[in-house]
Amino acid sequence: MKNFAYYTAESVPAAARALAGMKNAVAKGGGTDLLALLKDRVLEPDEVVSLKGAKIDAKVAGVIAATTTLAELAADPWIKKHAPAVHVAADEAATPQIRNVATVGGNLCQSTRCWYYRNKNFACSKRGDDACAALTARSQHRYHAVFPHVACASAHASNLAPALIAVAATVHCVHPDGDRALDAGLLYQDPAKGRVQDTILRPGELIERITVPDSPLARRSTYVEFRERESFDFSAVSVAAAVHIDGGKVIDARIVLGAVAPKPLRATAAEQALVGQPLNAATIEKAAAAAFADARPLSDNKYKVVIGRRLVMRALAGLKEMR
Amino acid sequence: MADDKIRVSRRDILRGAGAAAILGTALPASAKEAAAKAPAGLTRHGPGAVPVSIGLNGKAAKVMVEPRVTLLDALRDRLDLTGAKRICDRGACGGCTVWVNGKTVNSCTMLAIDAAGADVRTVEGLAQNGKLHAVQAAFVEHDALQCGFCTSGMVMSCAALLKNNPKPTLDEIKAGIAGNLCRCGTYGHIFNAVQEASR
Ligand SMILES: Cc1cc2nc3c(=O)[nH]c(=O)nc-3n(C[C@H](O)[C@H](O)[C@H](O)COP(=O)(O)OP(=O)(O)OC[C@H]3O[C@@H](n4cnc5c(N)ncnc54)[C@H](O)[C@@H]3O)c2cc1C
Numbered sequence: 001m002k003n004f005a006y007y008t009a010e011s012v013p014a015a016a017r018a019l020a021g022m023k024n025a026v027a028k029g030g031g032t033d034l035l036a037l038l039k040d041r042v043l044e045p046d047e048v049v050s051l052k053g054a055k056i057d058a059k060v061a062g063v064i065a066a067t068t069t070l071a072e073l074a075a076d077p078w079i080k081k082h083a084p085a086v087h088v089a090a091d092e093a094a095t096p097q098i099r100n101v102a103t104v105g106g107n108l109c110q111s112t113r114c115w116y117y118r119n120k121n122f123a124c125s126k127r128g129d130d131a132c133a134a135l136t137a138r139s140q141h142r143y144h145a146v147f148p149h150v151a152c153a154s155a156h157a158s159n160l161a162p163a164l165i166a167v168a169a170t171v172h173c174v175h176p177d178g179d180r181a182l183d184a185g186l187l188y189q190d191p192a193k194g195r196v197q198d199t200i201l202r203p204g205e206l207i208e209r210i211t212v213p214d215s216p217l218a219r220r221s222t223y224v225e226f227r228e229r230e231s232f233d234f235s236a237v238s239v240a241a242a243v244h245i246d247g248g249k250v251i252d253a254r255i256v257l258g259a260v261a262p263k264p265l266r267a268t269a270a271e272q273a274l275v276g277q278p279l280n281a282a283t284i285e286k287a288a289a290a291a292f293a294d295a296r297p298l299s300d301n302k303y304k305v306v307i308g309r310r311l312v313m314r315a316l317a318g319l320k321e322m323r
Numbered sequence: 324m325a326d327d328k329i330r331v332s333r334r335d336i337l338r339g340a341g342a343a344a345i346l347g348t349a350l351p352a353s354a355k356e357a358a359a360k361a362p363a364g365l366t367r368h369g370p371g372a373v374p375v376s377i378g379l380n381g382k383a384a385k386v387m388v389e390p391r392v393t394l395l396d397a398l399r400d401r402l403d404l405t406g407a408k409r410i411c412d413r414g415a416c417g418g419c420t421v422w423v424n425g426k427t428v429n430s431c432t433m434l435a436i437d438a439a440g441a442d443v444r445t446v447e448g449l450a451q452n453g454k455l456h457a458v459q460a461a462f463v464e465h466d467a468l469q470c471g472f473c474t475s476g477m478v479m480s481c482a483a484l485l486k487n488n489p490k491p492t493l494d495e496i497k498a499g500i501a502g503n504l505c506r507c508g509t510y511g512h513i514f515n516a517v518q519e520a521s522r
Pocket residue numbers: 026027028029030031032033034035051066067092093094095098101102103104105106107108109110111157158159160201205206207208232233234235413414415
C-alpha cells in the first residue's frame with residue numbers, strides 16, 4: 001500500500017471542503033472496501049480523509065447518518081418497522097465483523113467486486129483501458145452483469161442501494177458548491193471509460209445523511225437475495241421490492257434489482273405491470289417476467305436471470321402477505 | 324507487515340546517522356508534517372509514523388505507525404501480539420478477529436490509527452488471572468480445533484457472542500460466528516463448545 005497523509009474531520013461539510021481542494025484524495029468511512037483497493041493499488045491516493053468521528057445530526061427517526069455502521073442500522077427498531085427492506089439488506093450484508101465497521105455511506109459508494117477491476121494485471125475500461133477483461137472469450141464472469149452496459153459488465157455490489165431505492169429514500173449530499181438531496185435511485189450512473197466511480201457525486205462531494213420516509217410504500221417493503229454461501233458472499237442477484245396497496249390495487253410499486261448491472265437497476269416495466277392491478281399470482285408472474293425481459297446474460301451467468309425472476313416472485317409474494 | 328517494520332527502522336537508523344542533512348531537512352519528518360497546515364476542521368496525521376495510543380488488553384499501549392498500517396500489523400509486528408492471524412488480509416476469513424470497544428472487527432481491514440483511543444482486546448487478553456475464558460476452556464474440552472489457525476479468531480467471535488447473548492440457540496451461534504471460516508471444518512465441535520460455555 002502506498003503511504004498517505006491521514007485526516008480526521010470534525011464534520012462532513014469540513015471534509016467535503018477539504019477534499020474538493022485536494023488533488024489526489026479519497027474519503028474513508030470504515031475503510032472495509034477502501035483498504036482492499038489500497039492494498040491492491042487500484043487506488044493510490046496521497047491523502048485519505050476519514051469521516052469516522054465526523055459529527056452528523058441524525059437524531060430524528062428515519063434519518064440515517066452516513067457514518068452509521070451496518071450493525072447499527074440493522075439494530076434500528078424504527079427502520080425494522082418502517083423499512084423492512086433496509087433492515088434485512090443491512091442485516092444480511094457481509095459478516096458480523098464487517099457490519100461492525102462498514103458504514104452506510106461507504107456501502108452505497110463501494111466499488112464493484114469485478115476481479116479484473118481489482119487486479120491491475122487485467123484490462124479494465126472502468127480504469128481507463130481500451131478493453132474490458134470480463135468480456136473476452138475466456139473470461140470468468142459468472143458474477144458479472146446480465147444487463148451489460150457497452151463499456152463495462154460489472155455488477156453493483158451493494159445490498160443497501162437496492163433497498164434504499166425501493167423505499168424511496170433520499171440521499172443528502174454536501175459539497176462546497178452547494179448541497180443537494182437526491183432520490184436514492186438517482187445516485188448512480190452508467191459506467192464510462194476511465195471513471196472508477198459509480199455514483200454521480202462530484203469530486204469532494206460526500207453523503208452526509210439518508211432519510212427514509214414514513215410511507216405505506218416503505219413499510220410494505222422487502223429484500224431477498226441469492227448468494228452461494230450464507231455468509232461472507234456478496235449477493236449474486238438481489239431484489240428489493242415495495243408496494244403501496246389501496247382498495248385492493250397496487251397504486252405504487254418499486255422493484256429494484258441488485259448485482260445484475262453496473263448500477264442498481266429499477267425494473268420499471270415490472271413496476272408498471274403491477275400498478276393498477278391487484279397483487280396476485282398472475283400479476284406477480286407478469287412482473288417477474290417483465291423485470292428480466294431485457295436481460296442479455298453472458299455465457300456463464302444465465303443462472304442470474306432464472307434465479308432473479310424467482311426472487312422477484314418471492315419478494316412480491318412476501319409483500320402480498322405483509323400488512 | 325515485515326517490510327513496513329524494516330522501512331521504519333531503516334529510517335530511524337538514517338536519522339540517527341545524521342541523515343537529516345542528506346535528506347535536506349533539519350526537522351524530523353513527523354514534526355515537519357505536523358507543521359503542514361491542515362484544512363479548516365481537519366486534523367492531519369502522517370504520512371510518516373505517528374503515535375497511536377490504545378487500551379490494549381486492559382493496559383495503556385502506544386505504538387508509532389504510519390497511517391497505512393493496519394491494526395493487525397500493528398498488533399503482530401509492533402506489539403508482539405501474534406494471536407490474531409493474518410490469513411486473507413481482506414476481511415474474508417475472520418482469522419484476525421479482535422474486539423474494538425467490545426465489538427468484533429477484522430483487524431486486517433481496519434487502520435491502526437482508526438483504533439486510536441479505543442479499547443482493543445486480543446485473544447491474549449481473554450484469560451483473566453491465569454484462568455482461561457469459558458469459551459477457551461470449552462474449546463479444549465470439545466477438541467474444537469484441528470490446525471488451530473482459525474482458532475484465535477473463532478474464540479474472539481464466540482466470546483463476543485456470549486457476552487451479548489449468554490444463552491444463544493444453535494442458529495444464533497451460527498449467525499454469531501458467520502464471519503469466521505474454518506478450513507479444517509471443526510464447526511460441529513465449535514458449536515458444541517459454545518453451547519457448553521453458555522451453560
Ligand atoms: C468479506 C466481505 C463481504 C462483504 N459482503 C457484502 C454484502 O454481502 N453486501 C454488501 O452490500 N456489501 C458487502 N461487503 C462490502 C461492505 O459492505 C463494504 O465494504 C462497506 O459497506 C463499505 O463501507 P465502509 O464504511 O467500510 O467504506 P469505505 O471502505 O471506507 O469506503 C468505500 C467507498 O465509499 C466512499 N465513501 C465512504 N463514505 C462516504 C460518504 N459518506 N460519502 C461519499 N463517499 C463515501 C469512499 O471514498 C470509498 O470510495 C462485504 C465486504 C467484505 C470485506
